[in-house]
Amino acid sequence: MSFQVSFIFGGISSEYDGSISSLTHIISSYLALAPTERPFSVKHLYHLSRDDGLVRTFPFHSTFTISEIQTYISDTSRPGRTLPDSFDGIRSCNEYIVNLLPGQFGEDGGVQTLAALFGLKGTFGDPQVASLVMNKYAMSSFVSSLFPTGTVKSPKTKLVKQSYSDKVIQIANSVEGPIVVKPNSLGSSLLTEVFESPSGVGSELCNIVDRILKYDSTALIQKFIPGDDYSCGCIVTSSRTTILPVVRIETERDFFGHAEKEDSKLSNKTIVDRDDVVSDRLKSATRLIASAVGIHSIGRFDFKVTSASEIYFLECNCIPGLSQDSIFTKMLLHEGMTVIDLILLMASHSYSFIRKPHLIE
Template structure:
């Protein structure tokens, strides 16, 4: 009898990054015919979670395009899906971006139910996806990296006071604390009338419990991906992101032609590039991340600023992380296999401890 497992690709979800998950799935799906995948897994199934929380659970067939898996007539509940995923012959590669996917929620469900997959740990996912908490954590490590001055807003009543704390003419980045894909992330200048900023903060608070006003750091922007393999964390080649306004927001990130991306191979690295790579590897380990992540930094003069970390980088063909992989001679199918072997090597911890209580 075959000991090979069934690979389940999990995508969609009820978060604001549903569309990003679908595009990541589209790219991953295109790589499933690779011999490497078929050598490891016996079969492949696709699990799509709709925006409403309904699940389409379908066997993979090479003839079907990505959109086909999101429009089948018969659905099951998430509870039914979890019953399937807890089977010992299942390995899940999750493409659930954003809230309820990479923020600790799904990680907790998987941990509690014993679902084998690429989810990572609850704590690292929760810390990484909360920009305000992650900034505090990184600042406390005592590294050479700086954190842009930030102000947290968690209630509409606090918006006016928060805006008033900034001087006229200062540039600030307005962004959600826990949303990814640079959703609702914009660069603004403080002026006499800041209605646009106030409205943006209100909009963010409709999606997220916390909004940030963050000091804009003019300078060069870099992104660094990391992979964990057999317990060893390795930084991928850096990518420098160049935009007209020196700002990498939602539009710049997702519109072709709005940014230039320059891959920096190890032999081209300067001292600051090497610092970014080494710091990324350290942060990966300190935060407790698993399998993969992508870190964003700014460089202003000789100062290095940490912006954020993405514990599940976008897997779209034109996203930064797949480009880093290709520069390192790897591809998406390598990540699926790498996470599988990482999980096989994890030791299950004992949870039962009996003792007397008077």
């Protein structure tokens, strides 16, 4: 086995559980392979605890069982290290790290900045790209500028910041029709709601904006786009970008919100691949956006498509879920790949981000 791969997972965001599910799926897929079939060796599992923000390193050994993950992550009695301390240790081991920390600090440029400062090898990527991608408002403006003729549009969006949170109703009224209220840079569709019309729901609307502003510096009020959700993933290596099959997500209320994400019975996900015009358009849009923004190893792009086949960009996820039921895993399977194949490809063929020198000589 030529490659040694380690994983950092858990994290301090509301997407902690998703990170544990991704790791569990990866490790159980790995353990399901006969030892001689395993294409890389797992070196360390680094758990970033949401309770105390410390990193604890698990030994991965030849008789590792999946139940050990739960035992280890719930044991905070063992000494932990701060993230910079751990990254210093990782630097000296020269290992390849797969970053499975979604959401705040893991996906938004926080952990990527530290990894770049320590010169770590892995899937972290460029901190500036991570920050841009995680900022839904900035990313939508970026995408709109790539499609000046409107082949991919962005929903009409208004920003709400703390300083003008007393004008929520006025702002909402300026976006006609049903609206969506959501955080600018949190994930999992938490605090994401649709309102038929701002009138009559004023207090509910202000309440959700207040709650968003406790966790995010900006809330978005967006025009509701009717239609199905579509998602398209990509894998970027140093030699090529692979666009994965497109998944269509149908829901009863045309809204893939938190409830629909928690209960698989509330959505119907299907692969829409060959000979489908919308799928072809989404794939070429994904290729263009991924290359323009500088997606580093993987990305999953969320869109809405109306009944008139208009495409609206919603967001991009640089650390998409990799659990057994995740949309990205479904895309991979249809491409004939497992999460283990994906990790091997990233570790062997993607380039690690290297910070450029800061001083101009």
